[in-house]
Amino acid sequence: MRLGEPHGGKLVSRLVEGPERERLAEEALELPKVVMDANTTMDFWQIATGGFSPLEGFMGRGDYERVLAEARLEDGLIWPLPVVLPVGEEAFSSVSEGDEVALAESSGRVLGLMEVEEKFSVDLRAEARAVYGYDDPAHPGVVKVLRRSDKLLAGPLRALKEPSLPFQELCRTPEELRAEFKARGWRTVAGFQTRNPPHRAHEHLQRIALELLDGLLIHPVLGEKKPGDFKNEAIIEAYRWLIENVYPKGRVVLSGLATWMRFAGPREALFHALVRKNYGCTHFIVGRLHASPSGWYGDYDAHDYIRQFDEEELGISILLLKGPFYCRACGCTATDSTCGHG
Ligand SMILES: [Zn+2]
Incomplete structure (x- = not known):
């Protein structure tokens, strides 16, 4: 596979536009409504805009099980984390396989439609052990899994509207960022994942990438993190200052990634890389304790x-x-790697 291609070879778009969108929006009013939580709504938007290419919908059992066992989709493509649509007991029992449902964000506003190809239940503890290596609810990622519903709906989705996202204007789509890199003439771009304001250590890693490559994408996660983490406002404001006052003009792009922190350590590091590949990055920085809550994974x-x-x-x-x-x-x-003073 050539560097810079979307994962799976093709950038997925599940956005419906024009008269077809009007027609489906009308149709959606008659359909049973499934309300997604904030995290799932962000997953919906990543699927719709290709951030999660090659996924075209929420995972069915075949993908889900192979992802847990081998960090691969059913067709063999590397993919380390489940992307699922959990629903409550009532929605689960009232929907049948083959039904069409309307997908809504928490306000109730309908964002899209999904054809329910499968509904199935999973073992949340087994999922946590496979993804995190632990099933202890003291782990800040595991607790998110254990609190979730074990009932899942799966199938391809179509998006009609953009959800309400934090820093909406900063959450540019894979297509938009790819166009931006191209316009700047960048052939090599490093993605930098973060959930913190910049500090000297991260700046050092970013400078290494800037020494080697045409450009740098600073791509903070703007979805749910964990209690005590920095607020998006602080992260964005600090990076804006750094880019404006320190880095050379035209070498760094700041955008927001509408997704939530899983805190899955190694598997999430790989996931972060594949998502940035979809956003047009050719390189991705993984430092110490990437996506790792303290005390659960080695450096x-x-x-x-x-x-x-x-x-x-x-x-x-x-x-x-x-x-x-x-x-x-x-x-x-x-x-x-560069100092022997220990
Ligand atoms: Zn030294």
């Missing part, structure tokens, strides 16, 4: 996990970078 578990996969098959180069620190003897910021 470089995500590096070891990603090394198991063939880079050619991933279709994106992963920059596995060590955690930077300031070394007095070196007189500069360094890492274990």
Whole structure:
């Protein structure tokens, strides 16, 4: 696979426009309504706009089970995390396979339609163990899984409207970012995932990418994180300052990623890379404790996990970078890869 291609080879779009959208919006009024929570609504939008290519809808059992067991979709393509539509008991029992449902955000506003190909129940503890390596609710990612419904609806979706997102104007679609990189003449772009305002260590990693590549995409996650994490406003404002006042003009793009933190450590690091591949990145930075809540994963578990996969098959180069620190003897910021003072 060529670098920079969407995962699976084709950028998915499930957006319906024009007269067809009007027609489906009318039709949706008559359909049973499934209300998605904020996280699932963001997943809906990523599927619709190709951020989760090659997914065209919420996962059925075949994909779900192989993702848990092998971090691959049913057809063999690498994909490390489940993307599912959990529903309450009532919606689950009232909907049959083959039905069409309207998908709504929490306000009740209908955003799209889904053809229910499958409905099935899952074992949430088994899912947590497969994805996180733990089923202890003290883990901030595991608790999100265990609190979720175990009843799932699956099938291809069609999107009619954009959900209400935080920093809406900053949440640019894969198509928009790809066009932006092309307009700037960038052939190589590193994606930088974050849920924090910039600090010296992250700045060091970003500078490494800027030394090597044409451009850098700073792509903070704007969905649900965990209690005590930074607010989006602080993250965005600090990055705007850094880009305006420190980095050279025209070398860094800031956009927001409408998704939620799973805190799944190694598997989520790989997921973050594949999603940024869909947004047009050719490279992706994975540092120390990527997507890892403290105390649950080793510093470089995500590096070891990603090394198991063939880079050619991933279709994106992963920059596995060590955690930077300031070394007095070196007189500069360094890492274990560049400083021997220990
Ligand atoms: Zn040193």
